[in-house]
Amino acid sequence: MKLDYTYIEDLSKHEGETVTLKGWLYNKRGSKGLYFLILRDGTGLAQCVVAKDAVDEASWEAAEAATRESALVVTGVVRRDERQVGGYEVQASSVQLLHRAEEYPITPKEHGVEFLMNHRHLWLRSRRQWAILRIRNRIIMSIHNFFQEQGFVQMDAPILTGNAVEGTSTLFEIDYFGDKAYLTQSGQLHGEAMAMAFGKIYTFGPTFRAEKSKTRRHLTEFWMIEPEMAFYDLAMNMELAEDLLSRIVADVLRESRTELEVLGRDLAPLERVRPPFPRLSYDEAVALLRSDETAEMLTSRMEALREEERALETELAENKKRYGQAKKSEKRRLDAREIAIRKRRAEIEEALRNLPKWKESARTFEWGGDFGGSDETVLTWHFDRPIIVHRYPAAVKAFYMKRDPEDERLALGMDVLAPEGYGEIIGGGERATDLAFLEKQVAEHNLPPEAFKWYFDLRRYGSAPHSGFGLGLERTITWICGLPHLREAIPFPRLIDRLYP
């Protein structure tokens, strides 16, 4: 379809030509005879220069009347200008105001979390959210391309299920024509059935957990990608996870530079995400946690934080001295800096409160338990890329995991932990193939055997070795974008006590 207007991302192809842009007013600066309209059209931002003597009266009035987020049509000549975002600006010859927006609640200044979350439907228009969610799109495309190129078949697991796989406390229960049904927690079991039919499959769908978690790494509704492969063992499974993550990061680095720049993401840690990822057995991970090396690393981290805090205090004191004689604009800058320093100091103080506890938790970690959030974070601090931890105690893993033939206490499970403290983004493993073992496991976990009748059939008719894993989409986005909280990694996050907008 041929459009009668141009998208901002294509401006570079139209230098010197007259184009028409359609979008919304992101910000406006102006003086008596000149307005600078920053236009936003979803593909990028562009500055449109409206000079009073270069446009007709109606256009000038439109530029004057336009408020933030008003819908506009601007026609003008594209000019190269190094100073501008994207390198181009539009010298307007006409401006049309389609709709004059009411006073827009979100300003270019700072806002609190609650306010922004209540305005999530508008917050999406902000530059930072634009960058994050465009990267989300890039990651989704990258995942599909990776699997499709390798002959995986995308298959959907059901969202409504009758199976209460991991106990009912974390499941959303709904009324299903008088019966109980649940929103899926994982497509895992159905994925296995599909892998036995198609060889290599992956699911890509929403997942629901009714956990009353209030942390920066939990949503009640999130998206999960679950590949399941017949005849893959644990080693192949780990290699696939490593290749997938490396591919995703490479695609984002290549195709989403602008977005990463908007986010101010440090690229160096992402550029190191290449195979092979370090592999640690659970035994090795426990030993590392309890080691002197870990204790020393945490001590030096605490020292570094204390040093940073002292530097901030010094800066604060110096700014206070300068404040008296400062000009108004300088005072404003100092005020902003003071708020930033105070915020960072609060973060440091929280970290300094936590780190001794984390150190103690790592030091005294008992073999047999699952890693807590802090243990994962501490482990990843030792490495410069994602790490894979494998062969966990069977007791802390799901009933369908295959046991390690060399040590029956262990399950052939694996987790991939993202670097920079982001922690678990993948969980998976090799699945048990023996019918009698699975029946025993279901009984020991107090699960209703009748709900697994169909699943047991997979071990009756050509039971074969197979493996798979689940990748948490929002956690992956949070890590790659370097976000402090995963609520920004999905357009409309669903959290405990957050169902709107």
Add this chain to the structure above:
RNA sequence: UCCUCGGUAGCUCAAUGGUAGAGCAUGCGGCUGUUAACCGCAGGGUUGUAGGUUCGAGUCCUACCCGGGGAGCCA
């Protein structure tokens, strides 16, 4: 469910128990190259709710409501 921090103007935040302020946003005025533009003026408040202590409460006490961060659990 538990621990912890917070709730003051539309927004972000100040205010020894003693006259509730600033910046941004909004309105008006000024400025022909601005980059979170800048300069001047103005309007804007039942300090989360309900009690209590006090000559006097934004500030202290009690309960409740709402939100942030964390634990457990997990992707």
